[in-house]
Amino acid sequence: MNSLLTSAVAGLSAGGAYAILGVCVVFTYRLVSVVKFTATALGAIGAFVMVIMTEMGYPLLPSVLVGILVGALASTAVGLITTIWFSGSSQSIKAAVTAALLVCIIAMGQRLTGGQQPRAFPDIVGGAGIQLAGVTITAASLVAIGFAVFLTVAAEQVLNRTRMGLQLRALSERPMAAELLGIPVRRLAIGVWAASGAMTSIALMLVAPLRSPDFGSLSLLVVPAFAAALIGSFKSFRAALVGGILIGVIEGLASVFVGLNQYRAAVPFLVILVVLLWSQRGAQWDEAR
Amino acid sequence: MNILETENLVIKRMGIPVVREVNLVASSGEISVLLGANGAGKTTLLEGISGIIPIASGSVELEGNDMVKVSAGKRALAGIAHVEQGRTIFGSMTTEENLKVALHPDASLEEIYELFPELLARKDVQSMMLSGGEQQMVVIGRALVGRPKVVLIDEMSAGLAPVVVNRLMKGVRRLADLGLAVVLVEQFANLALEIGDRAYVMRRGSFVYEGDCATLGNDPDQLHHLYLGDIGEAA
Numbered sequence: 001m002n003s004l005l006t007s008a009v010a011g012l013s014a015g016g017a018y019a020i021l022g023v024c025v026v027f028t029y030r031l032v033s034v035v036k037f038t039a040t041a042l043g044a045i046g047a048f049v050m051v052i053m054t055e056m057g058y059p060l061l062p063s064v065l066v067g068i069l070v071g072a073l074a075s076t077a078v079g080l081i082t083t084i085w086f087s088g089s090s091q092s093i094k095a096a097v098t099a100a101l102l103v104c105i106i107a108m109g110q111r112l113t114g115g116q117q118p119r120a121f122p123d124i125v126g127g128a129g130i131q132l133a134g135v136t137i138t139a140a141s142l143v144a145i146g147f148a149v150f151l152t153v154a155a156e157q158v159l160n161r162t163r164m165g166l167q168l169r170a171l172s173e174r175p176m177a178a179e180l181l182g183i184p185v186r187r188l189a190i191g192v193w194a195a196s197g198a199m200t201s202i203a204l205m206l207v208a209p210l211r212s213p214d215f216g217s218l219s220l221l222v223v224p225a226f227a228a229a230l231i232g233s234f235k236s237f238r239a240a241l242v243g244g245i246l247i248g249v250i251e252g253l254a255s256v257f258v259g260l261n262q263y264r265a266a267v268p269f270l271v272i273l274v275v276l277l278w279s280q281r282g283a284q285w286d287e288a289r
Numbered sequence: 290m291n292i293l294e295t296e297n298l299v300i301k302r303m304g305i306p307v308v309r310e311v312n313l314v315a316s317s318g319e320i321s322v323l324l325g326a327n328g329a330g331k332t333t334l335l336e337g338i339s340g341i342i343p344i345a346s347g348s349v350e351l352e353g354n355d356m357v358k359v360s361a362g363k364r365a366l367a368g369i370a371h372v373e374q375g376r377t378i379f380g381s382m383t384t385e386e387n388l389k390v391a392l393h394p395d396a397s398l399e400e401i402y403e404l405f406p407e408l409l410a411r412k413d414v415q416s417m418m419l420s421g422g423e424q425q426m427v428v429i430g431r432a433l434v435g436r437p438k439v440v441l442i443d444e445m446s447a448g449l450a451p452v453v454v455n456r457l458m459k460g461v462r463r464l465a466d467l468g469l470a471v472v473l474v475e476q477f478a479n480l481a482l483e484i485g486d487r488a489y490v491m492r493r494g495s496f497v498y499e500g501d502c503a504t505l506g507n508d509p510d511q512l513h514h515l516y517l518g519d520i521g522e523a524a
């Protein structure tokens with residue numbers, strides 16, 4: 001029993017990171033209507049810039065900041081490609097463009113960062129964590145979950161309470177009407193891409209030390225990110241938050257059972273499958289009536 | 290005073306000129322009424338003026354400044370407001386949020402509630418739940434709080450009850466009386482001619498009439514003829 005609890009708690013830090021990633025996916029989908037397959041690969045660029053800088057002997061804090069900045073810039077570049085070259089295209093074409101870009105970024109990233117060989121990611125949150133009911137909750141988990149909660153609350157508050165949030169909602173609902181009102185649509189869209197790039201970079205810096213941190217594996221964290229976002233139908237920040245944490249916890253639990261441990265990585269796929277089947281069931285139900 | 294002036298304006302759609310050599314003037318304190326049958330090119334003309342679609346040749350000047358190369362967003366900030374056909378509210382937002390989203394620092398929501406008092410009681414209602422007339426008031430109000438110099442209004446009456454149309458027409462007249470230049474595209478020709486000053490009738494991309502509203506309003510036969518052109522003559 002206690003080992004179950006320990007494993008569940010161990011899943012919290014990955015869960016926190018999935019939650020951050022899921023919230024970022026919801027953010028870009030809601031505001032610029034793009035399903036961003038490149039999300040985590042762009043974050044991986046930021047995270048690897050940070051590692052390479054620390055390996056070169058730069059102190060941690062500047063490396064982290066430069067990594068976040070590079071992640072934001074890379075994301076903005078992808079945003080410009082999809083908004084300028086494919087501005088008139090449908091959502092599915094835009095999604096396909098980001099999927100194609102994902103493959104390119106992974107290939108280049110693998111090459112530039114030394115292939116499958118994991119890098120030594122520094123633990124960017126030091127500290128021992130806290131004891132709860134005899135189980136240790138690591139500082140990394142607390143920071144990841146705290147940051148995920150912060151992002152969720154911040155995203156909701158900005159969208160519902162600020163003028164910029166109103167303008168972002170206007171942009172997402174009717175881009176042309178927003179432009180005709182003189183709302184700075186181009187600048188806001190770039191801001192959304194930059195912000196999501198920065199956030200995913202932070203998420204990957206947090207989650208990398210827990211994984212085999214090669215570029216490809218980190219990029220493929222887009223799967224749990226989408227699973228979390230899907231739980232909230234790509235709309236709800238809160239559902240993505242809870243969903244991300246749950247996926248992490250389920251993964252943690254799966255590690256307890258010898259037979260299941262190897263299949264841990266399949267958990268997000270299963271979640272996607274279950275959510276999709278569930279929503280289909282609703283549609284069929286409606287049709288049947 | 291002339292606020293908006295187009296000169297020999299040509300706008301193409303898929304390579305075909307849909308607006309041909311059009312000269313339109315809108316002055317402060319006046320309503321320029323733009324009439325014409327379906328497909329005449331009225332919406333295209335407004336979209337060219339506000340920058341939604343590019344201009345093939347000719348000029349669009351706002352207070353003497355050329356706008357042809359200026360983006361739609363910059364034209365809006367310069368003072369051209371466009372109330373598009375089809376009531377383009379932000380449906381997920383409340384009435385008040387729709388009005389606030391592009392509120393100019395010198396403007397206030399009170400002005401809009403004064404112009405359309407019926408919106409005040411509906412200010413916290415999600416705008417997709419409003420009636421068609423109320424939605425039209427919201428999009429007109431939303432354009433006004435950006436402090437424009439000229440407002441282009443495209444078929445605000447479409448699908449609305451006559452009482453509501455009358456109400457909206459009064460509101461638009463009030464805007465002009467407050468000093469704005471208004472370009473009003475309407476299917477309800479008679480109502481528009483009653484409140485308007487300058488009138489234009491468009492047929493197949495060109496203006497076939499330019500004069501004052503009163504003259505045209507008092508001559509239903511001519512109006513009928515202008516609308517229908519050759520077909521009208523044959524009949």
Ligand SMILES: Nc1ncnc2c1ncn2[C@@H]1O[C@H](COP(=O)(O)OP(=O)(O)OP(=O)(O)O)[C@@H](O)[C@H]1O
Binds near residue numbers: 307
């Ligand atoms: N998006 C488009 N692509 C190609 N052609 C178009 C497009 N929109 C309109 N047209 C064509 O341009 C011409 C002018 O259309 P426009 O919508 O400007 O007319 P309108 O006077 O506003 O008509 P209505 O009274 O029906 O609104 C029409 O022949 C129409 O078929």
Ligand SMILES: [Mg+2]
Binds near residue numbers: 374443
């Ligand atoms: Mg039209």
